[in-house]
Amino acid sequence: MQSQEDQGKDRDKGLLEAALFLAAKPLSRTKVAKILGDVSLTYVDCLLDELQEGLAAPGHGVKLHREEGKALLQVKHGYIDAVAHLAPHQDIPRPVLRSLAVIAYNHPMTQADLVKARGNKAYGHVQELIERGLVRAKEHGRTLLLHVTDEFLRYFGLSSIEEFRFHIELPSSENEADKMNR
């Protein structure tokens, strides 16, 4: 028979899984601690470690991604292409993604050039991309020089920016144009 302690831990593990499953945004450790009933952060970390390890095993399609004290469930890289069409929402808004693509393709690139290509809204996109850690900016005369970050490479499962360029050989076929407007 299960001890009471085990039962309590099972309940907490279940609660953690339920919370991560439902949350639309990454959950901070302190938020998790609160949901579990004001438990210690050490205990939260312990539960997160166990969950992360468990999901890392083969047979799971979802992994626990942790970053800067926040945790979030994500589809494993190997499966995303096969199931992406099931989720109507993506976590980077389309216009921001377009600006990111232009930066990555021209990497590094000045903010001034980006704005020429993408219009004034690109200033806001750069801010959002910096906040997400996908782009960093360095002063460069009167404008900023934009680079993609290691987090960018990790996010897309790339080993280098060259690999990205290799992947995105620009298509020329007709039906690509339809796809773009999706």
Add this chain to the structure above:
Amino acid sequence: MQSQEDQGKDRDKGLLEAALFLAAKPLSRTKVAKILGDVSLTYVDCLLDELQEGLAAPGHGVKLHREEGKALLQVKHGYIDAVAHLAPHQDIPRPVLRSLAVIAYNHPMTQADLVKARGNKAYGHVQELIERGLVRAKEHGRTLLLHVTDEFLRYFGLSSIEEFRFHIELPSSENEADKMNR
């Protein structure tokens, strides 16, 4: 070492988990079969059985809900109250939501029946739900007949009232393994 067959099955289990994780709507067995690469429905059922059994164990906060050939991951009933606030659009007070659930489940239903089921406070709930555009009321003899609106379906991301019935959680179903296999 793992056999090739086991590896293939692990991949399929992972893919199934990833698909169910990303899909906000119930997935049909045929859709799952397609995602797995046009496998047989028997094989899909087998994978679903395994996943369902695995999630039913303590320590999981999510369960597999199956009905009429469709499957959907859901937060286990016992955890809903603790994590509901993390879901988007939880701005309707719980008691009002319960009245809305009763209306939707019995849709259409008279206000008189609602009050029988939910007590006098339901009058106020109906007012609030009408103001939010989730319910509309038509005169019906000496009482009102309550319908949920298209806005209700939109709000909950549902395509029909039947889909809502699929989502409905009855606490008694939690432990009924046979019900799940319908």
Add this chain to the structure above:
Amino acid sequence: MEQIRIAEVPIDELMTESWEGTLERLTADMDPWDIDIAELAQRYRQYLDALRELRFEIPGRMVLTCSILLRMKSDDLLAACSTDQSDLIEELEEVVEETAAEWDEPIEPEEFSLPLLRRPRRQVTLEDLRLALTAAMTVSRRRAERLIDRMKDDEDEFSFFQIGGEDFADRLRLLFAKIKKLLSGRRVVSFFRLLERGDKEERIRRFFEVLLLAAQGEIDCYQEEFLGDILITLEGED
């Protein structure tokens, strides 16, 4: 004696009030030892009417209370002395309690929960990024093309004002005649009086013609204030 007005009672209170509470409210201004049953029955009916007007459901026990009150009233009116009112009140209490007991226990359904909405957001794939780049480039190309088109349009518009053609010389002559006519007896004429339609295209064309007449020394133009009206006089009139 000030009567209780239902319209002044907050809706929430009306809805949640017990039948005893309602009776208390309706008899608040009466002598507890000498309740006017006729008056109370009257008020109770008004109260039910008010509820009906607010489209509230009227619980059966309220209707029952009202009917019993009305019966008490009729008993009262029909030689009341022989009727033992305390019996009636007891009867009222009993029946109302019984009915109310049924009402106070709403049939609790099995508790439903509404679906907990999820908004699963998937991470963006490399393919998404590739399509985003293609789209961005297409948009950027379209923007450049639009810019070139606009510049071409500007050139076309400019050719419309080309100087030297017959029409243009004629137009200048006509305009000068018009200015002279408008100026007869006046010292200055406003630029705006030279316009017929007043749209942007006409204003630009007319302005261009006025500048040419000035350059040819036929007229003088000046503004009294920055960005103000252009005033036109005949050359040498000042």
